[in-house]
Amino acid sequence: MKSTNNLVRIIAALLFGSLLFAQASAQGDQSLRGKLEQAIEIASQNTLQIVSLNQTALPNIFEVELNTGEILYSDISGDYLFAGDMYATTPTGLMNMSASTRQKRALDKIALIPEEEMIIFSPEEVKATITVFTDVDCTYCRALHGDLEDLMAYGIEVRYLAYPRGGEAAASYDKMISVWCADDRKESLSLAKGGEDLPPVTCETPILEHYQLGNELGISGTPALVFSDGRVIPGYLDSERLASMLSLN
Incomplete structure (x- = not known):
């Protein structure tokens, strides 16, 4: 399975490309997906693509699915990306929303x-x-x-x-x-x-x-x-x- 090291590599690539990301953001009015696609493809040298972009249960936070199977999250502006699982609190404890997404996607x-x-x-x-x-x-x-x-x-x-x-x-x-x-x-x-x-x-x-x-x-x-x-x-x-x-x- 994809390892944590692989996800770290992806995030490192995105961070390394942050200057290019800022430049891409300044090029005019873009859709959220377009903005993220441009930044991710530049930062990863075209090895990563967005498969899907969906609103999460958290207001103004979007789920970004990559072609490698990893899931990232973006704010509504597309200025910030973060990695890791998203959890919801429930009366019985915590529910891993990211795992639920991965399972549904697999099915x-x-x-x-x-x-x-x-x-x-x-x-x-x-x-x-x-x-x-x-x-x-x-x-x-x-x-x-x-x-x-x-x-x-x-x-x-x-x-x-x-x-x-x-x-x-x-x-x-x-x-x-x-x-x-x-x-x-x-x-x-x-x-x-x-x-x-x-x-x-x-x-x-x-x-x-x-x-x-x-x-x-x-x-x-x-x-x-x-x-x-x-x-x-x-x-x-x-x-x-x-x-x-x-x-x-």
């Missing part, structure tokens, strides 16, 4: 992926579903796949999306194309994760779209698990712990 984006683009392993009775961003060469992805029998016994449906670490440059990229183009994708995925070489096959695949989606959700490693409530969990969990987190035992 909304994954809902746009047709199930026929996924490789799905289903138990006889589905009690819970996880969506897994996977790489066939990833050691812990292979460990998770090795737990499929136990996961099926718990009633956990596993829906795989492709996430070749490094995108098209990944050593696993061509292997994953062969998996997604196979007549029996489930069997091919199991073979590839078992270390077997697959015959090269090419076709139109959604692999890069899955990879981009993972990036937009802040994913940078595999496996990455998305629960049905939108939580994104990085790394391998054994079947017993996973079932516990899904309230199945």
Whole structure:
């Protein structure tokens, strides 16, 4: 997952570009989004873009979603940006509003992926579903796949999306194309994760779209698990712990 260091790097880039930001602000009447886009793109040397800009529950404070999955906040003038989670006080304690936003965003984006683009392993009775961003060469992805029998016994449906670490440059990229183009994708995925070489096959695949989606959700490693409530969990969990987190035992 995207680390705190990555967020610090982003903020540092924005601070480093503060002079340019001031210059951009002086160029005339701009919309809030336009002002922020110009400043962020200049400060990050065009590596960061705004995906969405939304009003928060806090008056005059806007949520700024970046293409890397991070969320920043801006005042209504666009003169100030800050990072960190936003909390709301409730009678029962604190509610992490930023986490709620991230979870809803994950669910909304994954809902746009047709199930026929996924490789799905289903138990006889589905009690819970996880969506897994996977790489066939990833050691812990292979460990998770090795737990499929136990996961099926718990009633956990596993829906795989492709996430070749490094995108098209990944050593696993061509292997994953062969998996997604196979007549029996489930069997091919199991073979590839078992270390077997697959015959090269090419076709139109959604692999890069899955990879981009993972990036937009802040994913940078595999496996990455998305629960049905939108939580994104990085790394391998054994079947017993996973079932516990899904309230199945």
